[in-house]
Amino acid sequence: MPKEYKTPQLDELEKGPWPSFVKEIKLAAKNNEMANDVLGQLEQSYDERLGHWKHGGIVGVMGYGGGVIGRYSDLPDKYPAVSHFHTLRVNHPSGWFYTSDALRKVCDIWEKHGSGLTNMHGSTGDIVLLGTRTEKLEPVFQELAEAGFDLGGSGSDVRTPSCCVGKARCEWACYDTMKACYDITMRYQDELHRPAFPYKWKFKFAGCPNDCVASIARADCSLIGTWRDDLRIDQDEVAAYADGGLDIFNDVVLQCPAKCMRYDAEKKTLEVDNESCRRCMHCINVMPKALRPGTDTGAVFLLGSKAPILEGALLSSVMVPFVNLDDEEEFEDFCDLVDEMIDVWCEEGKARERVGEFIQRVGMGNFLEAIGLEPMPEMVAYPRDNPYIFYEMEEEEELEEA
């Protein structure tokens, strides 16, 4: 019989309209000692306002350096079932689509070998299997592999790439995010499973500038869909929106950040100065039946975002203003450029230095030179406003001599 813990604090979190994680832990605890001890230890954390997990250790599966987060209780005598409580990150399928059978297979494996607790999903995208013992890691890994699943990234490696729903169910997807995500994941299997980088490297694929996967804030390598040609307009649908009561002048034209739209209220037609359009998505978001991205579509490739640790948060910034990732050759070129970036960063980067911080340290100009990318005005919000330029006179002189 598992111990029965009194959990007056956690019981409070079973109340209220939002689905309760405490109910989930209790469901799992009915027939799982680990989940039951999680409940006991968590109640104690609520009493003491302190966590009770120790700093991770190095545990994993043979041949991999990532995918498992080592975790131990600091109260193993009191909660022996969670003395080990390691987590496996399992690489999710692109777009988080599943069949019920695939999900049940994962459930069956985790029922046999783990706590029965999961996260669907972790913030990076993986299926998170929360809590098992060291000796169970290998069996879980191999049974998952037999079911078609592999581990995701952790530590200083390529982290599990993720993407928005893309062309599967969104009319705004400017490239095939799910395919790009899958292809990249398969290409970087070695780098994903065997940490050899200065620090983590994340890919996120967003199909349009609405960026439903927070690519620009959360990925070192952000691919955000865009288009180069004209916005597609269905003027009959524009009129239908007007007839339906939409205030096109106030809600669409005046909200445009580029001020590139004109609305003829009499004819109920919309005109766009496409050269000035910034591809922000607002008008399309408001009038999805009337407006659509163009057909010359691809992605903006931005680099370098991260959370604050250590030198402060960064957003990704433009490296390549347009790349058609659906085109095989351009996709290869994109991968080559990424390889080049990773090489330079691996060579020169310091331990625990994300690529965005690395660029801050060495200078974007030098980074571009090292990876062989020409500077372009699209890369900056504005040119430098200080006069401290590192002129390289020797090179200029050499050029003049030549």
Place this chain on the structure above:
Amino acid sequence: MAETKPRITDIGPPDYRQFLPPVIEKNYGQWKYHEILEPGVMVHVAERGDKVYTVRVASPRLLSLDTIRFYADVADRYCGGHLRFTSRHNVEFMTTDADNVPEIRKEVEERGHLVGGIGNSITSMVHTQGWVHCHSAATDASGIVKAVMDDLAEHFTAMDLPAKCRIALACCLNMCGAVHCSDIAILGIHRKPPRIEHDKLDKICEIPLVSSSCPTAAIRPTTVNGTKSVDVIEEDCMFCANCFTVCPALPIADAEADGVSIWVGGKVSNARTQPRFSKLAIPYITNNPPRWPEVTSAVKNIVDVWRQDARKFERIGDWIERIGWPRFFKKTGIEFGKEHIDDYTHAGLSFQRTAQITHVDWD
């Protein structure tokens, strides 16, 4: 001799194509438009006229196998055995038959899982592990999320806001939840320097690595009772806990000092305005489990003031941009102090460097 199976490695994730519902496989890349039919329900219409209805369902993210199997059963009953999850931990049931929509709604609501989170609403909170699984947490994650969303559930199930509102929580500055671009971010913080476990530091940590991990160079090698260790200049510590990340002998969590901070006005979408970071609204609220009432009321207050004051389409950051930060603090009643003024690298960029000012009566 026992037969050994060959070990399978580096197979990568399952190919997503095997998991797509037939209507999606058939219309992949051929979607024409979509409409939100009611809160939490939308229809996507393909060029050839096919339709797929999506019901978006809240989840606590931390799921038991019972609940995942429940989702699988619902998918079998109404969705041909297919389902998906969103980037913010919701579950989506997709069906070609509009009659299935109320049935799906009924089943999930009976289990206590709300339908909503589409359009101008508050969708599920991206969050981290907290005391459920993390060693570096300054607060719990799931508990605050549950309490905050209980308070805001009415905005998940309705589309009654000026724009969408993304709330996220990270239980320490490492930000596994990368909350730094959220409309409202709840961030766990430490406020005391690490305690130095001199007796074991040299055994389990690399001292040069520990020293160099400190962004303010407050950690220096030293010798204590003949044992190599480190010294922390306490007044230079900004409680980032990066030293603890590289060295377990520098624990920083403290029951009395730890708590959460609240940040506002960030976004990742490019629609109308550019992506931007969240800015500090409330520097510190003490941890008050199990329901963190001071945190939930602070978040609700910001949402309520924004909801009543913002113009159509204005995300929280857009609204603040228009009315100015002085009026944000005035209207929300949040106190402004020294902590709000940046003093890290390039801090001056955030100072008000113009005479364009909105005058606020502070009396």
